[in-house]
Amino acid sequence: MNFVATAALALAMSTDAFAVAVGKGAALQRPHLREALRTGAIFGVIEGITPVIGWALGHWAAPYVEAWDHWIAFTLLLVLGLRMIREGLSAADDEDEKPSSHGFWLLAVTGFATSIDALAVGVGLAFIDANIVTVAGxxxxxxxxxxxxxxxxxxxxGKLVGKRAELVGGLVLIVIGAAILYEHLGHAAR
Structure with missing residues (x-):
């Protein structure tokens, strides 16, 4: 893969994480740059590791990963999205009641859910002449x-939308999960 293809792939793989991050930032009480960097690091590490895992799986288990990756992503994003919507409906609009940071495990699961597509890309990269370390990085x-x-x-x-930020973030997760499912099922039907 050349530089342009690698850069385009990297940007495409990070767009769903960006959408989720906007919701995460809106749901926090004035997140500082340190929290943004922490969240970015968690998502970035997970998103960088999953194509390597997919690449390794691609050498021996491609049919199994490709058969279920979209269902895994959809289920994780649906559950996380519903959780965010529930919290948005029960949350007060008071800025003081918003958390100042998200827990590590919540971010890690969300990061993994948005990186299932990178896992599938890694499977595909196992079959072409691509430097997996460069692409994953x-x-x-x-x-x-x-x-x-x-x-x-x-x-x-977050300042503009108040407690609705959690609702919007949850809906974004569900839409991303549904889009992943629709895309994969649409390819299967062709």
Missing amino acids: AIGFSTFVMVTLGVMVGRGL
Whole structure:
């Protein structure tokens, strides 16, 4: 893969994480750059590791990963999205009641859910002449940057939308999961 293809792939793999990060930032009480960097690092590391795992799986288990990856992503994003919507409906609009940071495990599960597509890409990369270390590094770095920016953009949006930020973030997760499912089932029908 050349530089342009690698950069385009890295950007494509980080867009869903960016959308989720905007919701995460909006749901927090004035997130600082340190929290944005922490969130970006968690998502970036996970998004960088999953194509390597997919690449390794691609050498021996491609049919199994491709058969279930979209269902795994959809289920995780649906559950996380519903959880965010529930919290948004029960949350007060008081800025003081918003958390100042998200827990590590919540971020890690969300990061994994948005990186299932990178896992599938890694499977595909096992069958072409691609340097998996370079591609995974580019995906991880792009995700780190996009998520960090997304949390900071969400910070500004959080002031505008108040408690609805959690609702919007949950809906975004569900839409991303449904889009992944629709895309994979649409390819299977062709």
